Amino acid sequence: MIEIDLIRHVKVSGKAALYGCTDIEPMATENVRLLERLVTQQQSSRPYQGIICSPLIRCQHLAKEFSKRCKLPLELSADLQEMNFGVFDGVPFDDLTLDHKANNVTAVSNIKGQETSLHWSQLEAFFQAPAEIALPEAETLTDFHHRVMQVWQNLIIDQLSTASEAKEKSAPRRILVVAHGGVIRMILAHVLQLDWQQSTWYQKLDIAHGSLSRVSISQPKQDKKHNRLQQQSHHQIYQQLHQQVTTIAMPLLEGF
Amino acid sequence: MIEIDLIRHVKVSGKAALYGCTDIEPMATENVRLLERLVTQQQSSRPYQGIICSPLIRCQHLAKEFSKRCKLPLELSADLQEMNFGVFDGVPFDDLTLDHKANNVTAVSNIKGQETSLHWSQLEAFFQAPAEIALPEAETLTDFHHRVMQVWQNLIIDQLSTASEAKEKSAPRRILVVAHGGVIRMILAHVLQLDWQQSTWYQKLDIAHGSLSRVSISQPKQDKKHNRLQQQSHHQIYQQLHQQVTTIAMPLLEGF
Numbered sequence: 001m002i003e004i005d006l007i008r009h010v011k012v013s014g015k016a017a018l019y020g021c022t023d024i025e026p027m028a029t030e031n032v033r034l035l036e037r038l039v040t041q042q043q044s045s046r047p048y049q050g051i052i053c054s055p056l057i058r059c060q061h062l063a064k065e066f067s068k069r070c071k072l073p074l075e076l077s078a079d080l081q082e083m084n085f086g087v088f089d090g091v092p093f094d095d096l097t098l099d100h101k102a103n104n105v106t107a108v109s110n111i112k113g114q115e116t117s118l119h120w121s122q123l124e125a126f127f128q129a130p131a132e133i134a135l136p137e138a139e140t141l142t143d144f145h146h147r148v149m150q151v152w153q154n155l156i157i158d159q160l161s162t163a164s165e166a167k168e169k170s171a172p173r174r175i176l177v178v179a180h181g182g183v184i185r186m187i188l189a190h191v192l193q194l195d196w197q198q199s200t201w202y203q204k205l206d207i208a209h210g211s212l213s214r215v216s217i218s219q220p221k222q223d224k225k226h227n228r229l230q231q232q233s234h235h236q237i238y239q240q241l242h243q244q245v246t247t248i249a250m251p252l253l254e255g256f
Numbered sequence: 257m258i259e260i261d262l263i264r265h266v267k268v269s270g271k272a273a274l275y276g277c278t279d280i281e282p283m284a285t286e287n288v289r290l291l292e293r294l295v296t297q298q299q300s301s302r303p304y305q306g307i308i309c310s311p312l313i314r315c316q317h318l319a320k321e322f323s324k325r326c327k328l329p330l331e332l333s334a335d336l337q338e339m340n341f342g343v344f345d346g347v348p349f350d351d352l353t354l355d356h357k358a359n360n361v362t363a364v365s366n367i368k369g370q371e372t373s374l375h376w377s378q379l380e381a382f383f384q385a386p387a388e389i390a391l392p393e394a395e396t397l398t399d400f401h402h403r404v405m406q407v408w409q410n411l412i413i414d415q416l417s418t419a420s421e422a423k424e425k426s427a428p429r430r431i432l433v434v435a436h437g438g439v440i441r442m443i444l445a446h447v448l449q450l451d452w453q454q455s456t457w458y459q460k461l462d463i464a465h466g467s468l469s470r471v472s473i474s475q476p477k478q479d480k481k482h483n484r485l486q487q488q489s490h491h492q493i494y495q496q497l498h499q500q501v502t503t504i505a506m507p508l509l510e511g512f
Contacts, residue, residue, distance in 0.1 A: 005512075044511055193456040200449040206472075206502045212512055216462070246462045247512075248504035255300055256261075256468055256506060 001172040002159050002217040005048070006184045007252070009058040010034055010210045015092035018123075019058075020082045020138075020182075022090030026058040030253060034210050035065050037252050038176070042070045048176045049073075052155060054080040059178040066176070079151035082180035086138025088123060131197035145196055148186040156217060156241065157234045172216075181207045191215050191243045211249040218242050257428040258415050258473040261304070262440045263508070265314040266290055266466045271348035274379075275314075276338045276394075276438075278346030282314040286509060290466050291321050293508050294432070298326045304432045305329075308411060310336040315434040322432070335407035338436035342394025344379060387453035401452055404442040412473060412497065413490045428472075437463045447471050447499045467505040474498045 010030035012019060042048060047070075053063035055076045067074035126133045134140045139147075155177070163173045184207050189196040207213070220240055266286035268275060298304060303326075309319035311332045323330035382389045390396045395403075411433070419429045440463050445452040463469065476496055 041511060046511075192460045193454075194450060198449075204448045204500055206500050208502065211503075244460055244462050245504075246464065247467075247506060248501075250503060250506040250512060252512065255297060255302075256503075256508065 002156065002163065003172045003174045004156075004159075004177055004215045004217065005174070006177045006179060006187060006213045006215070007034075007062075008181050008184055008207055008209055008211055009056075009062065009178060010253070012058050014090075015094050017090055017092045018085045018088050020085035020089040021056075023057050024090065026061055030210060031062055031065075033253055035062055035069070038062075038066050039069050042066075042072075046174060048174045050075070050159075051176045051178065052077055052080070053178040054078075054082070054180060054183070056081055056180075059180070063176075063178045077151055077155070079147050080177070080179045080183055083141070083144040083182045084139040086135045088118060088135050088138070091118065127203065128199055130199055130202060141197065144182070145186055148183055149190060152187055152190065153234070153238050157238060160219070160237065184213055187215070188213060188245055188248060191245050205248070207249045208251055210253040211251050212247065213249055214245070214247040216244045216246050258412065258419065259428045259430045260412075260415075260433055260471045260473065261430070262433045262435060262443060262469045262471070263290075263318075264437050264440055264463055264465055264467055265312075265318065265434060266509070268314050270346075271350050273346055273348045274341045274344050276341035276345040277312075279313050280346065282317055286466060287318055289509055291318055291325070294318075294322050295325050298322075298328075302430060304430045306331070306415075307432045307434065308333055308336070309434040310334075310338070310436060310439070312337055312436075315436070319432075319434045333407055333411070335403050336433070336435045336439055339397070339400040339438045340395040342391045344374060344391050344394070347374065383459070384455055386455055386458060397453065400438070401442060404439055405446060408443055408446065409490070409494050413494060416475070416493065440469055443471070444469060444501055444504060447501050461504070463505045464507055466509040467507050468503065469505055470501070470503040472500045472502050 009026055011027045012024045013027050014024045049072070051063050051067050051072050051074045053059050053074060053076055055078055059080075060076065063074055066072065122133075122135065126135055131141045155175075159173060159175055182202075185202060185205065186196055188194075189201055194201060218241070220242070265282055266289075267283045268280045269283050270280045305328070307319050307323050307328050307330045309315050309330060309332055311334055315336075316332065319330055322328065378389075378391065382391055387397045411431075415429060415431055441458060441461065442452055444450075445457055450457060474497070476498070
C-alpha cells in the first residue's frame with residue numbers, strides 16, 4: 001500500500017493574485033511552522049520515505065529544508081507546477097483599474113513591458129467555466145488536466161516499483177508531495193472520479209494553504225508480485241489500482 | 257458567518273455490518289479519546305456554541321458527555337439518523353453463509369424471527385447503483401437525500417436566526433454536528449454541488465470514524481439584517497447563502 005500526502009504550500013509573500021507559473025516566495029514564518037510540524041511528524045511511527053515537489057520556490061523551499069533536516073530523498077517534478085494563467089499570472093488584483101463607466105470592470109497592467117488592458121470580466125468568465133474559457137497565453141484546463149494525470153500516474157508507478165524492489169510489505173509506503181491548490185484539486189477529482197471540468201469543484205471546495213489531503217493506493221493481491229509488474233504496461237498496472245481519498249484539506253497550521 | 261463541524265461517531269462495538277437505524281454502542285475507549293480532544297479544543301479561542309446530534313446512541317453518547325462537560329446546549333435531531341438499510345441493517349457480514357454452488361454469494365440471517373435469505377449480490381448491486389437499487393424494507397437514497405437536505409436547511413436557518421437575535425458579529429458561530437458517514441457524505445455532496453447519486457462518491461471517499469468535516473456558511477451583506485430575514489421565506493434565505501467545504505475527514509483520533 002502507498003499513502004500519498006498532498007500538501008499545499010503556505011501563503012505567498014505577495015499581493016492577492018492568481019499565482020500560477022510566477023515564482024513567488026512563500027511567507028517565511030508560516031513556512032517555518034509547517035516545516036516544524038512535518039519534522040515532528042517524521043519522528044512518529046508513520047514517517048515519510050520520500051518527498052516529491054513542484055520546482056516553484058513556494059513549494060521547493062519547504063521540501064528542501066524538510067529533506068535536509070530528515071535526510072529524505074527529494075525529487076523535483078516540473079509537471080507538478082501550478083496551472084499557467086497566462087497574461088493574468090501573478091498580476092495583483094489590487095493593481096487593477098476599475099472602469100465603472102463601461103459597467104464592466106477592467107484592469108490595466110504592464111505585461112512584458114507593454115501596457116495591456118486586462119478585463120476582470122475575462123477572469124470571471126474563466127472562473128465560471130474554466131474548461132471552456134482559456135485566459136490569453138494561458139494553459140487550457142484540458143492541457144493542465146492531462147499534465148497532472150501523467151505526473152500522477154508516473155509518480156505512483158515509480159513508487160510501486162520502489163516498494164516492490166525494496167520488498168516492502170505490511171507498512172504502507174508514505175510519500176509527501178508538496179504542490180499547488182490547482183494540482184491537488186485535479187488529483188482529488190481524478191481519484192474521486194468527479195468531473196474536473198465542473199466549476200463548482202473549484203469554487204465550493206477550499207484547499208487552504210498549508211493543508212494536507214491524502215490518497216491511499218493499494219494493488220489487487222494477484223498483481224503484487226514484482227514479476228507481474230514487469231509483464232504489464234504501466235497503464236495496465238495503473239488501471240488496476242484501488243485509489244481512495246481519505247482526507248481533504250486538513251489544516252496543519254492550526255488546531256481544528 | 258457560521259462554521260459547522262460534522263463529526264462522524266467513533267467505531268461501534270459490534271461486528272462489521274451495515275449499521276443504519278440499528279442502535280449500537282460506540283467503542284468506549286475511542287469515544288473517551290474523542291471526547292477529550294473536543295473538551296481540549298473547547299478551551300481554545302474558537303469554542304463551539306452548540307451541539308446538534310443524531311439520537312442514535314453511537315452519536316448521542318459523545319454529544320451528551322461533551323454537552324455536560326462544557327455546559328453547551330444540545331439538540332437531538334431524528335432526521336440526522338443514518339440511512340435505514342432495511343433487512344440488511346445491522347446484520348453482521350460474518351454471519352452470512354457463502355453459497356459457492358450457485359456461483360452467487362448468498363447470506364442467511366434471522367430477520368424478525370423468520371429465517372430470510374439475504375443475497376450478497378443484492379448488497380453489491382446497491383453499492384454499485386445506490387440511487388437505483390433499494391434494499392428490501394430500506395429507505396431509498398432519494399428519500400434519504402430529501403430528509404438530510406431538509407434537516408440541513410432547517411439547521412442553518414435556525415442558527416442564522418439565533419446568530420441574528422444574539423447580534424453576533426465578526427467571530428463565526430461554531431456548531432458541532434455529531435452524525436453518521438452517510439449523512440455527512442450527503443451534506444458534502446450538496447455543498448460541493450456534486451451528483452449525490454454517483455456511486456463513486458460513496459466508494460472513493462472514506463469518511464473515517466471520529467473524523468471531522470467542515471462547512472463554512474456566509475450571507476451576502478445586504479441580507480444580514482434581522483428585518484430582512486423575517487421578510488423572506490426560509491427557502492429564499494437559504495438559497496442566497498454562500499456555502500463552502502473547507503475540510504473533509506480530518507482524523508481527530510491520531511496525528512497526521
